[in-house]
Amino acid sequence: MNTIATYYAQPYLKSLEAKVLAITEEGVVLDRTICYPEGGGQSGDRGSIGGCPLLDTIKDEQKHIFHKVQEPTFSVGDTVSIDLDWEHRYHYMQMHTAQHIASGILFSRFGIGTVSVHQGEKALTIETDTANIDETLCYQLEDAVNKAVVEAHPVSYEVHTQKEAEALPLRRTIKVKGDGIRLVVIEGIDTIACGGLHTENTREVGLFQYTAQEKIRGHVRLVFSVGQKALEDIRENRSVVMKLSALFSAPKENLAAVAEVALRQAVLDKSLLQRKGQRLAEVMLEALVTKAEKIEGIPVVLWKVIDDLDFKQIAQVFALYPDLALCAAKEEEGRLLWLVGLSGKASSLFDFPKERAALLTSFQGKGGGRPPLWQGMGMGEAADFLDSFRRLLE
Ligand SMILES: [Zn+2]
Incomplete structure (x- = not known):
């Protein structure tokens, strides 16, 4: 067949x-x-x-x-x-051609070898044999490839026997065996054994863009975009820059500096907000403890949390009290958040592992923890959860 x-x-x-x-x-x-x-x-x-x-x-x-x-x-x-699907196929032909031009120039002009290559949906990557490559060199390479594109070098093929092919001064050893070795010749640029498909002239690559480099197996892997995808990539970048410029009300050239200042400010604001939240939680728990019902001399606090406090902050202020029974509950985005804390002598009032099912089942509650603190989620109303906890203390 x-x-x-x-x-x-x-x-x-x-x-x-x-x-x-x-x-x-x-x-x-x-x-x-x-x-x-x-x-x-x-x-x-x-x-x-x-x-x-x-x-x-x-x-x-x-x-x-x-x-x-x-x-x-x-x-x-x-x-x-x-x-x-011609768009797909043609892009691969363009990438294959561009890859040979780039690998050829990397080798002949910069003495950098190609270890492996990959053509993806959007990007062409070349794994080099070099540990570090300066960005300047990458842009020189980009310029040289685009020059070769504009110069319109013809691309042709030669078929050789293994012996003939091995005698040629190729930049890479031939990986395939047997006679009928297919060489792709980009006139004046590169000759290499390749079984892929290429454009018939370098002109058809259209546009070659260096986009990134990354480290792989101790080598630099260069990333490029080619043809229409290169153009799309440039347009995408432009659109991102324009959106960010509008968001930060800053021109392109100031964008990085303005964004850095904004990020630094956001970190400061967040830390200030956290400190304020912590202080608020402290004050609120203090007030609740003062007027709390006492069982066997231990304050029992039932806290329906309606403020913008998170449970991490509540857990932190709970830790300030040596003997306290605390049950906190909050309704948030249709869910019930709960927390039970039993410090010091309060552990004798309520055995959480034992009462867990009795407390959580009717709220489809889930969660965990270890003495003296447990927390989790469920469904239902915060007030009902606090009532359930209080009833279980009797
Ligand atoms: Zn090829």
Whole structure:
């Protein structure tokens, strides 16, 4: 069941009629195809076959090509039309071409080798053999690649025997074995063994943009965007800058400084707010303890929290009292938040682990903790929760 693949001879063919040879678990097998199967860092082609969505194209170890068609409505023997998702395919052709230009220039001009490459939906990455790369060099590379794009170098192919290919001064050793080694030649820039698809001229890369670098396995991995995706990336960045400029009422050049000041202020405000909240919690608990009912001389505080206090603050002020029975409850966003604290002698008034079910079940309560403090969530009214706690003390 061999498929005649036409993507090398006619990489620009967007549709083709083919005969269905088999429909298997692995996918649909056709007598001929324009669909490039996933491999060498290039994703498999997508589009449609016989009007059904083509999700991916793969090949097995024996290089049989399988088309991953979603719910095929055609049968073996039918003639179907293959239609490529051209935007997807063309972007990969542009990225492949751009990658060879970039790796070629990195090697010839900067002495930096390429360890591995990956073409993603939005980004092209090149893992270099170098531990540190200055940003200046990345921009020199970006300029040099864009210059090569504008200079419109033709891209062609040579097929060599293994022996011939190995004798050539290539920047990287050939990974594939056997004769019929396919070299992609970007005139005046780079020659490398590659089984991927490329544009026929560097001009078609359109635009090449350096976007980031990251560390991987002790090497620098450079990240780029190519063609229309590079343009979209620039537009997205522009839109983000404009939104931030409007938010901070600052021009682009002052944006980072203004944002830094605002962030620093926010940290100060937050800490001030926390201190004030803490103080408020202290004062409120003090007042509640003063007028609290005492059982066996121990104050029992039932606190329906209506203020903007969080339970972390309440837990902190609870810790200031050596002997206190505290039950706090708060309704927030349709939920019930509860806290039970039993410090010192108060632990003899209420055995939380034992009474837990009696207290929580009717509120669908969940939560946990350890002596002297437990907290969690539930459903229901804060006042009812406090009543339940009080009744269990009797
Ligand atoms: Zn390639």
